[in-house]
Amino acid sequence: MELKGIMPALLTPLTKEQTVNERALRQLTNHLIESGVHGIFALGTNGEFHLFNTEEKVKIAQIVIDEVNGRVPVLIGTGGNSTEEVIELSKRMEDIGADALSVITPYFVTPTQEEVIVHFQRIAEETSLPVLLYNIPSKTGMSLEPETVAKLAEVPNIVGIKDSSGNFENIKQYIEVTKGKDFSVFAGTDSLILKTLKAGGVGAVASTANMIPDIVLAIYSNWLNGNNEGAEEAQEKLKPLRDTFQYGTLPAALKKAVEIYGIPVGPPKLPVSELSGEGLEKVKLMVEGYKKQSVI
Known part of the structure; x- marks a missing residue:
């Protein structure tokens, strides 16, 4: 199984009563696969992983794995603060058929680079699945140093990293230090x-692929085919949706956008509030703008 291409950071649809909306979760998963995505990434930050208990996480993963039914790889987020907790959840996700795991750095605690190396090594030892490191310092309070990533890339089943630092220099350094290794x-x-x-x-x-997968996929396919102009155009088209993220606590704006677009993903998990007021109006205008361009 090769991990590459565009994988949506899947939203977790909820009912008004804050329970997992299985029907909408299946609908969203199917819609994305039919759009041509190369994988599904569930229980990440936009999937609100940090707000669900273990049983809810397993239920969400089971629904996604069942609905995908082998059509594309399914990556499940199993990150947490304690190494033991991550290992336990990772084993459960392996048992129910996940194709790969995504493991965020610990949060609330701020481990040293040495401590985090041991954390990831232990997790990787306890699963036969590929592990994707996940770096998002704005939410966790720590960042994986390039040297740390280079060392972890030596672990056979640590196969790559998702970098959400927003810092392109960081991404370039990760690519540089893992050149020649089987690492993505x-x-x-x-x-x-x-x-x-x-x-x-x-x-x-x-995350934008939840609403506009065709545009996100166009960045990748145009780049793959050497059409830089088309890729640049598609990249630019993500901006209106991304610009609305500021109007609510993550992922309130994206959930509202996807709901208005037509998939009933419902509210965010409390304590995050549903979008209202000016923010809601801005999101409505943004969705309308995409519709006028016949993008959605």
Whole structure:
């Protein structure tokens, strides 16, 4: 199984009562696969992984794995603060048929680079699945140094990293220090998809793909076919959606956008509030703008 291309950072649809909306989760998963995505990345930051308990996470993963039914690889986020907790969840996800795991750095605690190396090594030892490192310092308070990533890339089943630092220099350094190794670098910041591909990255885990997968896929396919102009155009088209993310706590704006677009993903998980007021109006205008361009 090769991990590359565009993998949506899947939203987790909820009912008004805050329970997992299985029907909408299946609908969204199917819609994305039919759009041509290269994988599904569930229980990441936009999937609100940090707000679900273990049983809810397993349920969400089971639904996604069942609906995908082997059509594309399924990556499941199993990150947490304690090494033991991550290992336990990773084993459960392996048992139910996940294709790969995504493991975020610990958060709330701020481990040293040495500590985080041991953390990831232990997790990798306890699973036969490929492991994708996940770096998002704005949410975790720590960043994986390039030297750390180079060392972890030596572990046979640590196969890549998703970088959501928003810092292109960081991505370039990850690519540089893992050159010649069987290791893949993915953009986790949607504004940097094309730049990452040009620098030697293999794809993106993209939140915007929940609503406009065709545009995100066009960045990748145009780049692959040497059509830089088409790739640049598609990259630019993500901006209106990304610009609305500021109007609510993540992922409130994206959930509202996808709901208005036509898939009932419901509200965010509390304590995050549903979008309202000016923010809601801005999102409505943005969706309308895409419709006028016949993009959606």
